[in-house]
Amino acid sequence: MALTMELYGTPASRLDSFVAQWLQPHREQKEELLEAVWTVQKFLREEHFEGDCGLDQKVRVLKVLKVGSFGNGTALRNSLEVDLVVFLSCFHSFQQEAKHHRAILNLMRKKLWYCQDLLALGLEDVEIVQGVPDALVFTIQTRGTEEPITVTIVPAYRALEPSVSNSQPQPEVYVSVIEAHGYPGNFSPSFSELQRNFVKHRPTKLKSLLRLVKHWYLQNVEALDPRGRTLLHLAVSLGHLESARVLLRHKADVTKENREGWTVLHEAVSTGDPEMVYTVLQHRDYHNTSMALEGVPELLQKILEAPDFYVQMKWEFTSWGKPQNPREPPDGHSACDRTKGNRRVETNQQTPAQQDTVLINQHQQFTQAWWVKAKLIHKRPVMWAVGLDMPGL
Structure with a gap:
């Protein structure tokens, strides 16, 4: 500063x-x-x-x-x-x-x-x-x-x-x-x-001018206007596709919300431009996947080092919209048994798994489930679930 x-x-x-x-x-x-x-x-x-x-x-x-x-x-x-x-x-x-x-x-x-x-x-x-x-x-x-x-x-x-x-x-x-x-x-x-x-x-x-522009950009890329909007919010809401691509390519935060709670994706949907929506979705999903996978190696190592254990989980679904997947998801349960180096996962959906990575892979699949409300696309937040096969949009 x-x-x-x-x-x-x-x-x-x-x-x-x-x-x-x-x-x-x-x-x-x-x-x-x-x-x-x-x-x-x-x-x-x-x-x-x-x-x-x-x-x-x-x-x-x-x-x-x-x-x-x-x-x-x-x-x-x-x-x-x-x-x-x-x-x-x-x-x-x-x-x-x-x-x-x-x-x-x-x-x-x-x-x-x-x-x-x-x-x-x-x-x-x-x-x-x-x-x-x-x-x-x-x-x-x-x-x-x-x-x-x-x-x-x-x-x-x-x-x-x-x-x-x-x-x-x-x-x-x-x-x-x-x-x-x-x-x-x-x-x-x-x-x-x-x-x-x-x-x-x-x-x-x-070249000096370009350096000044880059310096200014790095200082202001996440700066907010009085309504809490970033440069990316403004570029998307005004329909400037190429400007949005440049900002996204230079790691502008695609998950930011303005003061009214609108995300960059909401702004993209409101433009009615399918290409703008696709561009924002592509970068947002990449960001979410990167964040989710960041801790996978450490989680796998913890599981390998852990003593014998048995975990059973159960979850219930309450949703206000029909899932994009044509199969309505039932209530589910999952059990993970790890004894003497053998890993086994059983679910009432009969998902086959023989490795520790099922705990994470199934979590990744599940968090890609989508619900639709009105004309806005939302992702339902789930912290941990095992055993459902619900691919993303």
């Missing part, structure tokens, strides 16, 4: 000095970051990705491109996030990329754990993150200061020839994008060279 007040009190003639003093990364930090990123790039270029992922050839990396703030030279100080686009030899069209994107991510995730150089940098938190498009995300550390760096890798089809990376692509490229019928934004990494070069070769003053 002190830095924000400092910015508001800075005259226009002094803004360059403000950016240099407060927002530009230190040289030492930048060098350490580049060294860590070079290790990741070395892994990608030297590794031949091959495996059971529906491809009949060895997958080679054609080029690794640094994108985002780190790639175009507008990163903020103490921002240790790196985005890399990886152009692969196995993608010969946008359709092929869409078909094999997830499989390649899984293959890369497995290969990471065999890279000794990355393990030496404290490789951890490796996961495939759902987004537009899906990406491989992990954390490593700088060698000297051991600061955590978040690395995001996105595999992509190299749609642009090297000779046109700084000029306008051929019309056929855009035709092929349209014919691929992908979700909006899924193929944008294929054009990341154009995006990066547009900023990278611009004057320093433009």
